[in-house]
Amino acid sequence: MIDLITSRDSNVKNDVLSGITVALALVPEAVAFAFVAGVEPMVGLYAAFMMGLITSAIGGRPGMISGATGAMAVVMVALVAQHGIQYLFAAVILAGILQILAGTFRLGKFIRLVPYPVMLGFVNGLAIVIFLAQLGQFKIVNEFGVQEWMQGSMLYWMLGLTALTMAIIYFLPKLTTAVPASLVAIVTVTLLVHGLDLEARTVIDFVRGMLPEDQKATATLAGELPSFSVPMVPLNMETLYIILPTAVILCLVGLIESLLTLSLIDEMTDTRGRGNKECVGQGVANTVNGFFGGMGGCAMIGQSMININSGGRGRLSGITAALVLLGFILFAAPLIEMIPLAALVGVMFIVVIGTFEWASFRIVRGVNKEDAFVLFLVTAITVVADLAIAVVVGVIVSALVFAWKHATHIHAKTHTDDDGWKVYDLEGPLFFGSVLHFRDLFDPQNDPQDVVIDFRESRIWDSSGLDAIDGLADKYKEQGKKLHIRHISPECSELLTKAQEYVEMNVNEDPRYRIASDKLG
Known part of the structure; x- marks a missing residue:
C-alpha cells in the first residue's frame, strides 16, 4: 500500500485530532448504511457511537474504528422489512452474544487460516467497494424523484473540491505533521464553500436526498442520548427461529471483517492486536446496541485507515471519535450538516489509494497463477457479492489448490x-x-x-x-x-x-x- 501514515507513535494530541477527523467521516456512512438497512438515520448514528466507544475501550486492537457498516446492513434488510426494527434489535443482541462466545472460546485464532492471497483480495475488494460507494455522492435526485449524475457547474465544483481535499491531504504532511491533514482539508474546504457561497452539496443535502418528500424540510441530524429498552418481541421459540439465521450471519460477517481489518492494521503499524479480545469487544458492543436502539456493526476499514493515516494509534483515538460524534448529535448537528460532501469524498478517495495493495500487481507477475487466481477471485466476489462469502470461497479454493499441488x-x-x-x-x-x-x-x-x-x-x-x-x-x-x-x-x-x-x-x-x-x- 502507499504509505500515507503520518506517525507511528501514539500520543494524546494525535489521537484526539485523529478522532475528530474520524467522527466527521463517520456521519455520512452511518446515515447511508441506516437507509440501506431500512431504519432511521439516528439508528445508524447511535450504532456508530456505541460501536466506536465500546470496541475502542475494551477491544483487542487500539486504533481500529468500528461503527455501522454496509456489510452488516445488507444482512438486516430482509428482517427489518418482514418483521420490523424490534426484531432487528433482538437479532443484534443475539449476534453480540455469539461473538462474545467466539472470543471466550478463543476462536479468533482461526483468522490465521486466511491465506495471504485471500488477504490481498479482501483489501483490494474493500478498496474498490469504498471507491464505488463514493460515486453515489456524485448523483442528485431530480424533480421526478430519480437519481441522476451531476452536471454542469455543480459537477465541476464537486470534482474541484474533491481534488483540493486530496491535494491538501497528500502535500500537507510534507510540510508539517502537527495536525492531521484530513482534518485540515475538511475544515479548509468547508470554510471555502460557505465563505464563497459555492454550489456544493453538504451532508444535510445528502440526508434530505434519501428521505421522502414530506420529511425533507424537517431533516436534521440532531438527536438525544440513546435510551435503554428491551426489544419488544415475544420471548419464545418462534422469535428465536426468526432472528437466529440473521444473528448468525451478522456474527460471522462482523467477526470476519473485524479480524481481517485487525490483521491489516497489525501489518501497517508493525504491532499485534488480540483477536479473541476483539471478538469479545465486538460482541459487547453489539449487545449494548440492541438494548439502546442501535443497528450494530463491526470494524470499518475506511475509517480505520483514516485514523491510522492521521496518526491515531491508541484507544483514545476511537473513544474521541465516538464522543465527538455524540457531541455533534446532541449539541452541534448544524456544524456537521454544513460539511461539503466533496471534502468527505476526497478523504475517502485518499483512503482508497492508501488501502489498495498496488504491490499486488507486481506480486501477480512473481507468484504462481493459482495465487493470482485466488487474489482476483476474492476481489471480484467482495465487490459483487459479500465480504464473508468472498473470504470463505477464497479459503476453500486456496485449500483445494494446496491439496491438488501436494497430491x-x-x-x-x-x-x-x-x-x-x-x-x-x-x-x-x-x-x-x-x-x-x-x-x-x-x-x-x-x-x-x-x-x-x-x-x-x-x-x-x-x-x-x-x-x-x-x-x-x-x-x-x-x-x-x-x-x-x-x-x-x-x-x-x-x-x-x-x-x-x-x-x-x-x-x-x-x-x-x-x-x-x-x-x-
Whole structure:
C-alpha cells in the first residue's frame, strides 16, 4: 500500500485530532448504511457511537474504528422489512452474544487460516467497494424523484473540491505533521464553500436526498442520548427461529471483517492486536446496541485507515471519535450538516489509494497463477457479492489448490536389501488428495515375496491415507506375499483395520504424533 501514515507513535494530541477527523467521516456512512438497512438515520448514528466507544475501550486492537457498516446492513434488510426494527434489535443482541462466545472460546485464532492471497483480495475488494460507494455522492435526485449524475457547474465544483481535499491531504504532511491533514482539508474546504457561497452539496443535502418528500424540510441530524429498552418481541421459540439465521450471519460477517481489518492494521503499524479480545469487544458492543436502539456493526476499514493515516494509534483515538460524534448529535448537528460532501469524498478517495495493495500487481507477475487466481477471485466476489462469502470461497479454493499441488508430492524410492526384500522408501504426505498417486507407486503382482513400506520420511494425514494402506495390504495378501510396514506411529497403527498385523513397531525410531479420533478416545 502507499504509505500515507503520518506517525507511528501514539500520543494524546494525535489521537484526539485523529478522532475528530474520524467522527466527521463517520456521519455520512452511518446515515447511508441506516437507509440501506431500512431504519432511521439516528439508528445508524447511535450504532456508530456505541460501536466506536465500546470496541475502542475494551477491544483487542487500539486504533481500529468500528461503527455501522454496509456489510452488516445488507444482512438486516430482509428482517427489518418482514418483521420490523424490534426484531432487528433482538437479532443484534443475539449476534453480540455469539461473538462474545467466539472470543471466550478463543476462536479468533482461526483468522490465521486466511491465506495471504485471500488477504490481498479482501483489501483490494474493500478498496474498490469504498471507491464505488463514493460515486453515489456524485448523483442528485431530480424533480421526478430519480437519481441522476451531476452536471454542469455543480459537477465541476464537486470534482474541484474533491481534488483540493486530496491535494491538501497528500502535500500537507510534507510540510508539517502537527495536525492531521484530513482534518485540515475538511475544515479548509468547508470554510471555502460557505465563505464563497459555492454550489456544493453538504451532508444535510445528502440526508434530505434519501428521505421522502414530506420529511425533507424537517431533516436534521440532531438527536438525544440513546435510551435503554428491551426489544419488544415475544420471548419464545418462534422469535428465536426468526432472528437466529440473521444473528448468525451478522456474527460471522462482523467477526470476519473485524479480524481481517485487525490483521491489516497489525501489518501497517508493525504491532499485534488480540483477536479473541476483539471478538469479545465486538460482541459487547453489539449487545449494548440492541438494548439502546442501535443497528450494530463491526470494524470499518475506511475509517480505520483514516485514523491510522492521521496518526491515531491508541484507544483514545476511537473513544474521541465516538464522543465527538455524540457531541455533534446532541449539541452541534448544524456544524456537521454544513460539511461539503466533496471534502468527505476526497478523504475517502485518499483512503482508497492508501488501502489498495498496488504491490499486488507486481506480486501477480512473481507468484504462481493459482495465487493470482485466488487474489482476483476474492476481489471480484467482495465487490459483487459479500465480504464473508468472498473470504470463505477464497479459503476453500486456496485449500483445494494446496491439496491438488501436494497430491503429487508423494513418491517412493525403491531398493532391494540384503535379504532380497523390496523396500519402498516413501516421501511426502499421504492424505485424500495423494491416495491415487500412492496406490500407483506399488506393483503387488510383480513384487518379490517380501515387501517393505517405510514411512520414515512420510506422514499419514487423514483416514483416507489409513484406508489406502489397508487396501494395499489386501492386494499383497491376495498375491500371497508378506507385507512389512515400518516407521508408522502407534496411533496410526491402532486405527488400521486390515494392515495392523503387518506393522513392525520400533519404539526408538517410530514417529509419535497425536490423532483426534473417537476410536482412540
